[in-house]
Amino acid sequence: MRKLENILANVSTKSIIGSVDIAIDAITFDSRSVKSSTLFVAIKGTEVDGHNYIQKAIDLGASVIVCEILPIDLNQEVTYIQVENSNEALAFLASNFYDNPSTKLKLVGVTGTNGKTTIATLLYNLFSQAGFQVGLLSTVKVMIGQENFPATHTTPDSISINKYLAQMVDTGCQYCFMEVSSHGIAQKRTAALDFNGGLFTNLSHDHLDYHKTFAEYRDVKKSFFDQLDKKAFAITNADDKNGEFMLQNCKANKLSYGLKNVADIHGQVLESQISGMLMRIQNNEIWVQLIGSFNASNLLAVYGAAINLGLSEEEVLLQLSTLKSVSGRFQYFVSDDKITAIVDYAHTPDALENVLKTIEEIRTRNEQLITVVGCGGNRDKTKRPEMGQIASEMSNQVIFTSDNPRNEDPMVILSEIEAGVEAQNVRKVLTIEDRAQAIKTACKLAKSGDIILIAGKGHEDYQEIKGVKYHFNDYELVQEFLKA
Numbered sequence: 371m372r373k374l375e376n377i378l379a380n381v382s383t384k385s386i387i388g389s390v391d392i393a394i395d396a397i398t399f400d401s402r403s404v405k406s407s408t409l410f411v412a413i414k415g416t417e418v419d420g421h422n423y424i425q426k427a428i429d430l431g432a433s434v435i436v437c438e439i440l441p442i443d444l445n446q447e448v449t450y451i452q453v454e455n456s457n458e459a460l461a462f463l464a465s466n467f468y469d470n471p472s473t474k475l476k477l478v479g480v481t482g483t484n485g486k487t488t489i490a491t492l493l494y495n496l497f498s499q500a501g502f503q504v505g506l507l508s509t510v511k512v513m514i515g516q517e518n519f520p521a522t523h524t525t526p527d528s529i530s531i532n533k534y535l536a537q538m539v540d541t542g543c544q545y546c547f548m549e550v551s552s553h554g555i556a557q558k559r560t561a562a563l564d565f566n567g568g569l570f571t572n573l574s575h576d577h578l579d580y581h582k583t584f585a586e587y588r589d590v591k592k593s594f595f596d597q598l599d600k601k602a603f604a605i606t607n608a609d610d611k612n613g614e615f616m617l618q619n620c621k622a623n624k625l626s627y628g629l630k631n632v633a634d635i636h637g638q639v640l641e642s643q644i645s646g647m648l649m650r651i652q653n654n655e656i657w658v659q660l661i662g663s664f665n666a667s668n669l670l671a672v673y674g675a676a677i678n679l680g681l682s683e684e685e686v687l688l689q690l691s692t693l694k695s696v697s698g699r700f701q702y703f704v705s706d707d708k709i710t711a712i713v714d715y716a717h718t719p720d721a722l723e724n725v726l727k728t729i730e731e732i733r734t735r736n737e738q739l740i741t742v743v744g745c746g747g748n749r750d751k752t753k754r755p756e757m758g759q760i761a762s763e764m765s766n767q768v769i770f771t772s773d774n775p776r777n778e779d780p781m782v783i784l785s786e787i788e789a790g791v792e793a794q795n796v797r798k799v800l801t802i803e804d805r806a807q808a809i810k811t812a813c814k815l816a817k818s819g820d821i822i823l824i825a826g827k828g829h830e831d832y833q834e835i836k837g838v839k840y841h842f843n844d845y846e847l848v849q850e851f852l853k854a
């Protein structure tokens with residue numbers, strides 16, 4: 371239970387009608403979960419306007435309404451707080467309600483188009499192995515120390531974030547590593563958090579359904595770094611063309627990492643095999659168990675963050691060499707018939723190109739590369755032909771298939787992917803809508819020595835079709851088909 375007046379700190383209010391000397395048992399932005407003594411925040415969403423549910427929230431017992439537009443008829447027993455931006459108000463209310471847990475541990479946010487889950491998870495693993503109690507908020511899972519919770523979003527809503535952070539503080543976590551998605555920044559889910567550090571990975575084509583222009587997407591990402599204060603560190607990718615831009619006007623202690631360009635933390639890939647790479651980080655040579663120059667770049671970011679959080683270089687290098695790849699990220703096995711199957715979460719043109727380049731680098735003989743890939747429904751459509759072009763250009767055979775069609779017609783998505791295939795590559799293409807059949811076909815086509823890449827779903831254990839999530843896991847299936 372909290373006093374309303376105590377949770378209003380840093381909330382920029384336009385007007386308050388009613389008493390602030392009242393007790394609040396819960397806060398929510400969903401009228402369907404309102405109970406007595408609940409504070410309800412009305413949010414204009416992408417589907418509906420939460421302001422339309424104010425009366426319903428009051429009927430269910432809400433005692434405080436936070437909104438951008440006041441209702442015409444006011445209820446005498448309810449306190450109304452009018453704010454400029456409901457999402458931002460919610461972020462501060464949630465932080466205050468849970469006693470500002472982000473100030474009680476070292477919180478590091480990772481943002482960028484690709485690599486967030488990889489970096490946040492590697493940092494979680496590194497600090498856990500080094501003996502600390504650590505928290506993780508990621509696309510794949512939430513971890514509170516060693517306890518595992520399912521993740522619903524890459525960056526949860528601000529109430530969930532603060533609830534998790536408070537649990538982390540209660541169980542003695544000293545660090546939390548979290549992914550900061552562009553939706554999360556735009557919807558102010560992270561606006562009230564006290565970050566000790568921020569990391570930028572890269573910026574490429576994604577989410578242009580939501581952000582409309584690439585410049586808007588870029589500016590949203592930058593606003594995360596604008597939020598960092600002087601005591602924080604901000605580490606950017608010197609090899610990304612937007613790396614420098616991200617830290618313009620940033621007040622934090624700025625650092626950069628890079629494999630190509632001059633950077634504070636410099637690295638190089640000296641040798642690669644499917645089992646790992648020999649890397650140079652600053653002046654040290656180490657063997658790591660991840661592959662691909664994009665992962666070398668991720669490891670430099672991990673190194674930079676770990677050093678800035680106070681670990682010794684010796685300890686960091688020792689831990690880096692023991693880190694394994696993250697679930698669904700270049701997860702591979704070699705079958706009894708010597709077919710290599712790789713499952714990867716590449717769901718953007720840039721990620722797909724990187725993974726295919728990495729496979730190219732480790733191909734030793736004239737093996738055939740068969741790629742199975744699709745694109746999600748109700749998401750950025752403009753990446754579909756780009757992914758079609760890349761997959762067909764860089765593979766010997768490609769099978770286009772469904773990846774979470776959601777509410778779209780899978781055949782329409784597939785035709786948009788096929789539209790990107792250049793004339794000389796058309797003969798390489800098969801289209802099989804059913805993803806299980808597509809994977810099975812790839813397994814039948816593959817001969818000893820060949821490589822199968824199944825891209826787009828990584829760790830996901832479902833296929834989402836018209837609002838229903840059916841159990842589906844690429845890795846499980848390919849293992850089953852290659853054994854059979």
Ligand SMILES: CC(=O)N[C@H]1[C@@H](OP(=O)(O)OP(=O)(O)OC[C@H]2O[C@@H](n3ccc(=O)[nH]c3=O)[C@H](O)[C@@H]2O)O[C@H](CO)[C@@H](O)[C@@H]1O[C@H](C)C(=O)N[C@@H](C)C(=O)N[C@H](CCC(=O)O)C(=O)O
Nearest residue numbers: 399400401413415416417418420423523524525527551553
């Ligand atoms: C497009 C988007 O980001 N939507 C998110 C957003 O929902 P919204 O505000 O648009 O919701 P809405 O349905 O229009 O409803 C508006 C308001 O009315 C309220 N309402 C609605 C109905 C009702 O009966 N009563 C009621 O009070 C809702 O609770 C809400 O507050 O805010 C919700 C609460 O935080 C999120 O759950 C929801 O995520 C949806 C499920 C989603 O799919 N989000 C994806 C796109 C997303 O956020 N992805 C990023 C990762 C992307 C990446 O990096 O690749 C992520 O961080 O996960």
Ligand SMILES: Nc1ncnc2c1ncn2[C@@H]1O[C@H](COP(=O)(O)OP(=O)(O)OP(=O)(O)O)[C@@H](O)[C@H]1O
Nearest residue numbers: 483484485486487488509524664699714715716721
């Ligand atoms: N630094 C990187 N640069 C480019 N591609 C990368 C990088 N790191 C990982 N990838 C590719 O992107 C895929 C997704 O990686 P990861 O899950 O770490 O990204 P993410 O940013 O968390 O994605 P999401 O936005 O879905 O949460 C990987 O499977 C790999 O193919």
Ligand SMILES: N[C@H](CCC[C@H](N)C(=O)O)C(=O)O
Nearest residue numbers: 717745746749773774826827
């Ligand atoms: N976080 C990403 C995941 C995409 C994964 C892909 N399998 C899909 O469903 O499009 C998104 O919501 O855009």
Ligand SMILES: [Mg+2]
Nearest residue numbers: 486487509524
């Ligand atoms: Mg992620």
